[in-house]
Amino acid sequence: MNEAPLEILFAILVFLILCSAFFSSSETAMMSLNRYRLKHLVGKNNRGAKRAEQLLERPDRLIGLILIGNNLVNIFATSIATVIAMRLYGDAGIAIGGVLLTLVILLFAEVTPKTLAAYYPEKIAFPFTLLLKPLLTIMYPAVWLINILSNNLLKLFGINADTKNEQQLSREELRTIVNETSPHIPSRHQGMLTNILDLENxxxxxxxxxxxxxxxxxxxxxxxxxxxxxxxxxxxxxxxxxxxxxxxxxxxxxxxxxxxxxxxxxxxxxxxxxxxxxxxxxxxxxxxxxxxxxxxxxxxxxxxxxxxxxxxxxxxxLEDILEEIVGEFTSNIADNIEEIFPQKDNSYIINGTINIRDINKALDWQLPIDGPKTLNGLLLEHLETFPDAAAGIRIGNYGFEVLEISENIIQTARVRALIKKRH
Known part of the structure; x- marks a missing residue:
């Protein structure tokens, strides 16, 4: 190696750095793939997606392959860089070569390729699987041995690497996904999806x-x-x-x-x-x-x-439930009766029989819905008695004034959202 021309050593070094960039970007791209989109693409018979899904079925083997390859090329690159540096700078080349190689690897084999892979995981992961699959076959004995050793170490910490980690979304996580995909889903459809999730509540x-x-x-x-x-x-x-x-x-x-x-x-x-x-x-x-x-x-x-x-x-x-999903669509006269009347002073005259959930939807308020279901019931629960006319009460950040009572029912009330004081 000491007698090899510098041109050949530099060529080998460049090749090893490119290999390191390949393994680094492969790791980031494969781990950054959206698993649900991947399943969708597999269903559409995308070949790259199928190869990626097969590799991700055992992520420990995939990571083992990538890390073995990355460490091998980095170690060889270090050796080659040391030889080059010593031939150029003598004994001082060891320090100079180490510093320069670190900068080169960070820039061209780590940060840049990994950042690119994080931004475009599919464009990088799917083509790279063409090399990763045969490499896994070739290096399988080494990968198997490394995995056996690492999995046994994990068992010391109570972690079973053989257990599949099924990624299941909760209702709130699914709601977040729907909201995050708003540019791709019309707002009306997005609202319907979130309303379906709310049916359980x-x-x-x-x-x-x-x-x-x-x-x-x-x-x-x-x-x-x-x-x-x-x-x-x-x-x-x-x-x-x-x-x-x-x-x-x-x-x-x-x-x-x-x-x-x-x-x-x-x-x-x-x-x-x-x-x-x-x-x-x-x-x-x-x-x-x-x-x-x-x-x-x-x-x-x-x-x-x-x-x-x-x-x-x-x-x-059934129409009531469907309206919870798609919004008001009925043309019944009874359903078009106005029960919320805005006033010039930013308050509202509201009928006592209206459902609290309807008030929250119409005014984007946060009135409590865990107890009584109507405005009349909510006010009576907090007043704890049938009030005289013009009785007032505050519930949370909302002020209520009873305007009319008949037949033991609060028929109308004036309601306004109170401004929170800033400290």
Whole structure:
């Protein structure tokens, strides 16, 4: 080696530095690959992705191969650089060569190639697998031996390298991914995806039509009253009950209303009883994603929400759940009634029967939703009594003023978001 021309030694040194850059960039690129995008590309029969997935099935072997190769070429490069430096500078060349080689390796074999690989992992990893796979086959005995030794060392620390590390995303992590990919997903679709993830956090009680707002048919009413209610109904499905809403006997779909009248146009109560379908009951604490599946399985579109004692609390429909995902889309008159009225002083006059979640969505507020579901219930819980008119209270960062009470219900309240004081 001492007699070899300097030109050949420099050529060998350059080749070794390029090899070091190859192994360094390979390591960064392979470890930087997005595993979920990799699976997607494998599904599209991308050859480079398939090779990368095979190598990543045993990352310990891949890392072992890369580190063996990188250390070998760096050690040989050090030896060659020492010979060159000593022939040029004598004994002082050992220090000079070490410093210069360190700078060269850092710049051309470590920092630059690894940075490039981190920015473009697929463009670098997929072509490089063409060399990594045969190299792994050739160097497999050395890789196997190194892995056996290193895995046994890991076992001393309670780590089993043979156990597969399955990367599973939590709901919050998946939400972060959806938000991070916003340039590639339309904002409306992004909102729908996050709303689907939120279904698990809401229950039937959160979105149900409250009992006091349920419109139904009372069999104790006379025929004329029932006919008038059928003609004026804005809903396609009506609960049918006797005496009290808790005593529901079934549901009537208005598509069958023509069957309720005889040839002379007279209302037939017995025909109505034969037409109604059995009621479908839903527990109030059923998560929305579960209830959506239940509606699908049972082929239902409306459920009677009951508490643990079987007392009717309200109604939940398939449309209500779908609106939690895609937003308001119904054209029912009842759904277009305004319940939040902005005022000039930046406050809002809000109906007491409105759902707290609807207020939070409409105004981007953070009112508590863990307890009562309506504004009336929230205020009564904190007031702990039925207040006189104009009673005021503060809940969190929001101020409330009761404006109207009737029938033991807070009908309207003035609400404003309070400005937090800065210390």
């Amino acid at each position: 809401a229950t039937a009680e959160d979105i149900m039509i409250p009992r006091n707002e349920v419109f139904g048919l009372n069999l104790d009413d006379d025929d004329d009253t029932l006919v008038e209610q059928l003609r004026s109904s804005e809903f396609t499905r009506l609960p049918v009950f006797r005496d009290d809403i808790n005593n529901i006997v079934g549901l009537l779909h208005l598509k069958h209303v023509s069957q309720l009248f005889d040839q002379r146009g007279q209302f037939n109560r017995e025909a109505m009883m034969d037409t109604i379908s059995p009621p479908y009951f839903v527990l109030e604490n059923t998560p929305l994603h579960t209830q959506l599946f239940n509606f699908q399985q049972e082929k239902k579109r409306l459920g009677i929400v009951v508490d643990e004692y079987g007392t009717m609390q309200g109604l939940v429909t």
